[in-house]
Amino acid sequence: MSTVFDARICELGEGPFWHPGRCQLFWFDILGKRMLSRRDGADLEWKFNEYVSAAGWIDNDTLLIASQSGLYQFEIASGLRVLLHSFNAEKCATRTNDGRADPQGGFWISTMGTSAQEGVGAIYRFHRGKLTKLYSGLTIPNSICFSPDGHTAYYTDSPTGVIMRQTLDAEGWPVGVASVFVDISGEGMLPDGSVVDANGGLWNARWGAGLVARYFPNGDFDRTVKVPGLLSSCPAFGGKDFSSMFVTTAREGLDTPSPNDGKVYELILDVCGIPEHRIQVGA
Template sequence: MTKAEIFDSRACALGEGPLWHPERQQLFWFDILGKRLLSQLDGAALDWQFDEHVSAAGWIDRDRLIIASETGLFTFDIASGSRSLLHPLEAENPVTRSNDGRADPLGGFWIGTMGKQAEPEAGAIYRLYQGELRKLFDAITIPNAICFTPDGTTAYFCDTPRAKIMRQPLDQAGWPVGDATVFVDLGPEALFPDGAVCDAEGALWNAQWGAGRVARYLPDGQLDRVVHVGGKHSSCPVFGGADFSQLFVTTARQGLHEAGPGEGCLYRADTSYTGCPENRVIL
């Protein structure tokens, strides 16, 4: 078992959405409940405060991100902090906010929504592609584990309380085709899947809420290895570093009656595997 060490000690109430910007060699992540975006660059700690929940990002170019909030998808200028709305996201629904999201290999951006109090089946998963925001799946309570195989033929996602990571075939334009099937059922182990990312070999790395770990599953669904994370509520992994062999993992303090000093921090582990650069979002 590999052990991750604290990389950034700023504690997040709900750390999520880590993004390694491949052109900037810079890591970004969110504290959803704190309504802020955090970053670390060359040892310098950076953060931006928002007036609503923000949860996930993709990179558009060297200077701009796409960010998902509780009301919309918008572009974000890293240098100035200015933002511009691209598309509303359940802006008329005060119950929901955005949650897990990631860019796909064709430049689309997938984003899930959920109830702010995890209201049952209040959320959905959408894809923004070529200016169109289309709902893909509905009646989801906590959308997570959104990630893609390197060849772009398969997407993964989950509804955390259901404890099953689903595998979804995609067509040549990156839209779901056919029915999703169960990739991994974590129910028998009483584990709850959170965020996930695929490596260059097509294996899936899944953070498991409440278990303090990230588990690697081979393309056939078999458990391969585990990375231990000091924060109990491990929430989402991403590969980064110069050769994409470092695994960064967000954690959360939410729901912990006695949160120790490592809860909610960002962790890093060196691995013997290579991740894929995060896909660029094409507007």
């Protein structure tokens, strides 16, 4: 059963994350160039002059925000931004997309073409001030999340319909070649954003299907939960005891969007998530 957490309409809702210290959900309207939140019953919004898509927490007052031009340290109260690392200037036709902090304090962020041009996307890891490209030649990189023990990363290139599993070393760096975790390429649905629960189950939003699907750590299918918005884009755990799942939706490309499309939904589940990890920005 889902309820509307926030009724403001996002053209492309994405990147939800729950700040564990502030007990506050943040999310993005990528095409609207804004970050949204709610606290103490008040609607909050920050506007930008470029695409913004994902974030993580540095401390109780400061976020790391991924934008079209780079990664920024962002002061929540004042809106002050300080550039931590820029993206390549020649990549002006790209923007950031999906991102999440890993258990070792790094931040994984994907990029893609602003018109979803084939093969121009990549996934990077920002760790202690250094940005390293991990994967290239991707089109719409998504589904970045991590096992609770920090030994496994997941990601997808959405048009392929395949979610990949990558072994990580003790410092959070990929070891060996990624393998297939889930293949839904024959189901006519696209995997979008994902999050992992406390039991290691992966919850994947299905773009165009209005649902989130859960998979056991071995890749076997468990179940689906429905959300009213057709273009379900990304889930995040939060709330009391991390027993709530928040799901962003979109209305990008819909000729006749319904009133449900583009809102953020909250679901109460029988499993809990884990707190988002703190990002280490210093050397």
